[in-house]
Amino acid sequence: MGDNATRTASDTTTDPEIACPISPVVDIVFSRWTTPVLWTLHAHGRQRFVELQRRVSRITPKVLTQRLRQLERDGLVVRTYHPEVPPRVEYEISELGRSLAPLFAHLSEWAAGNLDKVDRARREYDGDPAR
Amino acid sequence: MGDNATRTASDTTTDPEIACPISPVVDIVFSRWTTPVLWTLHAHGRQRFVELQRRVSRITPKVLTQRLRQLERDGLVVRTYHPEVPPRVEYEISELGRSLAPLFAHLSEWAAGNLDKVDRARREYDGDPAR
DNA sequence: CGGAATCCAATGGGATACTG
DNA sequence: CAGTATCCCATTGGATTCCG
Numbered sequence: 001m002g003d004n005a006t007r008t009a010s011d012t013t014t015d016p017e018i019a020c021p022i023s024p025v026v027d028i029v030f031s032r033w034t035t036p037v038l039w040t041l042h043a044h045g046r047q048r049f050v051e052l053q054r055r056v057s058r059i060t061p062k063v064l065t066q067r068l069r070q071l072e073r074d075g076l077v078v079r080t081y082h083p084e085v086p087p088r089v090e091y092e093i094s095e096l097g098r099s100l101a102p103l104f105a106h107l108s109e110w111a112a113g114n115l116d117k118v119d120r121a122r123r124e125y126d127g128d129p130a131r
Numbered sequence: 132m133g134d135n136a137t138r139t140a141s142d143t144t145t146d147p148e149i150a151c152p153i154s155p156v157v158d159i160v161f162s163r164w165t166t167p168v169l170w171t172l173h174a175h176g177r178q179r180f181v182e183l184q185r186r187v188s189r190i191t192p193k194v195l196t197q198r199l200r201q202l203e204r205d206g207l208v209v210r211t212y213h214p215e216v217p218p219r220v221e222y223e224i225s226e227l228g229r230s231l232a233p234l235f236a237h238l239s240e241w242a243a244g245n246l247d248k249v250d251r252a253r254r255e256y257d258g259d260p261a262r
Numbered sequence: 263c264g265g266a267a268t269c270c271a272a273t274g275g276g277a278t279a280c281t282g
Numbered sequence: 283c284a285g286t287a288t289c290c291c292a293t294t295g296g297a298t299t300c301c302g
Contacts, residue, residue, distance in 0.1 A: 022166055023166060024246060025241060032275085039151040040151070050283070065286080072256065073252065075255075088283075088284090089283080089285085100241065107153045107234065111155060121206025125204040181264080193265090193267095193295080193297090267299080267301095269299105271296080272295080275290100275292085276292095281284100281286075282283100
């Protein structure tokens with residue numbers, strides 16, 4: 001991924017994709033497992049590690065930890081540690097993370113209107129196995 | 132990836148991410164190398180294979196072919212073969228592909244306004260090496 | 263030109279087990 | 283509970299070569 005320490009998120013000139021201004025955002029927001037995690041956090045509010053693990057289908061703790069760390073580092077998620085016994089940790093979307101909501105809404109809108117077209121295109125390309 | 136022949140693009144129930152309605156779109160539009168290819172096609176219009184290869188930074192012909200095939204299958208890109216000597220092939224965005232433009236605009240808008248915040252968050256998380 | 267084929271290296275992610 | 287530690291496999295992507 002592009003999270004090299006010597007590069008910034010807004011640096012596009014050295015990316016594997018020159019002349020694609022949205023590549024940096026894609027790396028941050030749409031890398032694997034990030035949208036499900038972000039979405040769950042957005043939909044169910046502040047949650048603990050196990051709740052997230054239960055809700056994000058069959059994600060393993062290892063991968064969930066990785067994604068949460070990345071999201072925390074990027075400032076999209078806030079982690080709160082409560083030093084109790086047993087320890088309690090809560091995750092919630094940050095203000096910056098919440099600012100992605102309209103974008104996600106736009107995305108689901110496009111999905112609602114066009115996903116079936118993608119399906120049709122695929123079937124046609126594959127030789128129309130159905131019907 | 133999710134392009135299993137037995138599943139449809141609009142099927143969310145069997146995805147690795149239950150309860151994340153935008154996951155299918157993400158798979159289609161934001162899988163690796165697809166946005167640079169799509170963006171280049173959108174920015175420079177109909178192009179040949181080598182032009183794309185030159186413009187999409189240092190993508191290898193193998194990977195470029197894979198992405199183009201997938202985009203063609205999903206109906207986002209149209210491939211036109213001209214049986215000449217030497218053969219000539221042109222790629223262009225489809226109508227469906229063009230319908231993503233507002234989404235991409237939304238994305239660059241978010242990037243313009245928030246990428247620096249991500250950078251700041253990272254620096255803070257990493258211990259503020261700069262300044 | 264526009265790829266396909268082959269081989270290979272790196273990475274990511276799954277499974278499992280263990281710990282403070 | 284909230285992870286960490288290992289091991290391992292599968293997928294991705296790069297490099298190279300070749301072809302119609």
